[in-house]
Amino acid sequence: MYHLLMLVLWSSGLKAEGNHTTTEAVRLVGGDSRCAGTLEVKLGDWRPVDGFYWTLKEAAVACRDLDCGSAVSIRRREESSERSVWRINSYCVHSGSPLRDCLTSDSSSSILDVTCLDSVRLVNGTSLCSGRLEVKSNQWWSTVCEDDFDQQDAEVVCRELGCGAPSVLQEALYGEVEAPMWTKEFQCGGNESALLDCRSSGSDRNTCSPGKAVGLACSEPVRLVGGDSRCAGTLEVKLGDWRPVDGFYWTLTTADVACRDLDCGSAVSIRRRKESSRRSVWRIDSHCVHSGSALRDCLTSDSSSSILDVTCLDSVRLVNGTSLCSGRLEVKSNQWWSTVCEDDFDQQDAEVVCRELGCGDPSVLQEALYGEVEAPMWTKEFQCGGHESALLDCRSSGSDRNTCSPGKAVGLTCSEPVRLVGGDSRCAGTLEVKLGDWRPVDGFYWTLKTADVACRELDCGSAVSIRRREESSKRSVWRINSHCVLSGSTLRECLTSHSSSSIVDLICSDLLLQPIITVSSSMYGVSEAQQQGAQVLRRSTFTICCSIQPQYPGGSFQLTFTSSNSTHNYTEPAVNHTASFLFPAAEPAHQGSYSSEEEGAQGAE
Known part of the structure; x- marks a missing residue:
């Protein structure tokens, strides 16, 4: 006995074509072919797509939906009047959803034209200029065998895709696939405008060894x-x-x-x-x-x-670091980047590198801090005086080093070029950052959370106070992208050039003194809490008072109570630099340790 399964294909807007599936809800109209023109999507009715905020990355999704290879150009075209369009949410598209699922209705005079390349494509790459090479013929995409492809062929493909010159040509670099394989050898001269314009061998190839699919990376244009x-x-x-x-x-x-x-x-x-x-x-x-x-x-x-x-x-760089001012040191010579050996590098050399990179002074110099690499290694010892403007301006040893012990690659961390000026100490004042030149920072959109990053980079603890100060006229400032900072980047990496009369002043907690804790109760009066503790009578009222010498207005105190099985935090505003925490009746549950911390106030605007 057997069961017969009948498979029924419903008409759902999907069309089989060759070795792929395309959707009929997307089309390009008005161009020279079905793979070029104004992008239109159907959701009830056909409408063009609004041209704002489109990138080649989104256009690549449309080309893929149309089985039209790679996206090679996008153009925003202005019409004389507005009409109904679809606006497409790019975040939705990048999450993997089809274009049709990411539409919102809108009206616009900005219309999007897209051109796709329907003859070659690079798949599974890290960008639109890299991947495993596939060629389309008779509506089928075929993988090219490495034996049938050379550097001149690669030059044609990279140019056809709108990318830069070939940088890597290596078999199986972006994965291996089953047949179909392209069956002829390409014989390009290197100047052709398209790969399929090149001559090819007369005889077909029947087999291609495993691991021989062409992997190609073109440089970015x-x-x-x-x-x-x-x-x-x-x-x-x-x-x-x-x-x-x-x-x-x-x-x-x-x-x-x-x-x-x-x-x-x-x-x-x-x-x-x-x-x-x-x-x-x-x-x-x-x-x-x-x-x-x-x-x-x-x-x-x-x-x-x-x-x-x-x-x-173009001469030195720090790689694999946590910021642009930290990483494993590499030096470029004769177009090659080489890692420097710790035995050939000292503190004075580090001072030159940090200054050359536009960073602050060296703060950490330790081998293998940011990973170890294979050769090539830099072969001479640097002999800087510490005042040179570039590392390659320094004298070096006459003899070459042949070996470098494992784990000896130079790891360098430079401090960030940040300072507070005009205050009572290095941890208070107007915030300035150096990127080429020193400039103050625009005072808009600052929070204590962002200011904490500045205080941390200055090794000044936490932010206690921020104040936006208005000057009489505008000047060149840095505006800092708070999202960039809060994502873990340094202040210097998040600057944009701007002009403003609003300047930010900061106070960091490095100036704060340890609060004084006193305990008063209806039984024992007032006593200063010592390391060994204070005593109060059960059920008596007691108050824990936190105070500090006058420094900054406002703020608050946080009292932390830790018992054998729990922790509680209490916060009270500071009045005359003092906060009192009242407990109506002392119970055994109040036994434990108490600590106090002053918290700063955000300055008035």
Whole structure:
């Protein structure tokens, strides 16, 4: 006996095509092919998609839904009047939901055009410019065998995808797949505009050894122009055409991604430059970049007169650290980055590196602090005097070192370039941060939580007080992105250039004295609580009083009571620098240890 299962396919808007499935709820119209044009989505009715806030990363989802390979360009087109559109939530799309599930109804005159590449694609990569190479022919995607593909073929693919030159070509780099495999050898000259325009071998290949699928990484199409070197100047990115990048909302952390894409070491300065008129620019979604995506994947089209200049340091860098001022030291020479051996590096050398990176003084110098790596190793001993402007300006030993003991790679932590000026001590005053030059910090949007980061970087404990002070005129300041700071980045990494008359003053807890605790009861009067404790009569009223010498107005005291099985916290506002905690009737449950801590007040605006 057997059971017969009948499988019925309902018409649900899905269409089988070759070795893939596409959705009929998404289309591109008005272009040269089904893979180029105005993006429209159907939810009841067909509507175009609003062009604001789109990046290549979202467009790649549309191309994938259409089985159209890779997204290679997006364009926001302004129409003469508004009409009904769909606005698409990018966070929803990036969570893995299809476009149709991420729509909200809206009206707009900004319409999105998308161009996909329907002949080649890179899959399973870390960006749209890397992955396992697949080629489409007769509606089927096929993996290319490494034996049929060389450097000149790679140059054609990277150019066709709108990426930079090939940087890595290695079999099985992005995973291995089953058949189908591409059956002919490509024979490109390197100047063709498309891979399928290249000549190919006359005979078909029947087999391809396991682990031989082509893995390709192209460099990102990013450049710095108009500066003193290829690692300094106006930041430009290519997506169809080369455009400068809008200078708003950039931080050093985001700029560091551009420096890394350019193999230019660390970002050491950013500057927002005003031009006389607006022009077409790329605006970069910083959340997209910090999630690990490449700059090109995070562009949106815009117009602006604010242009971004970036300076990278192409000679030394700190890697695998907790900030741009910490990590394992690497030095670049002859286009190679080499790790420095601890035996070849001392405190004076560290002072030069920290200054060159725009950081503060060295605070920790310890081998293998940020991981150990294989060769190459730097082969000479540095002999800095400590006042040089760059590590490679220092004298070095004449003889080369052949070996370096395991666990001896230099790990360096520099202090952050932060200071408080104009106060009674180094832990109080106007907050200033150095990024190229020292500037005060804009006083808007500050909380004690953000101020805590500044106090911690200064080794000044916790923030006690913040005050926004208005000056008579505007000047150049740093505005600090609080979300960036609270996510764990340092103040210097979260700066954007700004002008303001509002300046922030801070007081940190390093100035606070230990509170005095006294106990008064109806039985024993007033006594200062000693280490061995104080006694009160059962059921008598008692008061624990916390006080401190006058320093700052406002604030409060926290009293912590710890017994054998529990902990309780009590908070009272400070009045004349004193707070009293009243307990109506003493019971055995009140036996335990009491400690007091003064908490600062946020200053009046």
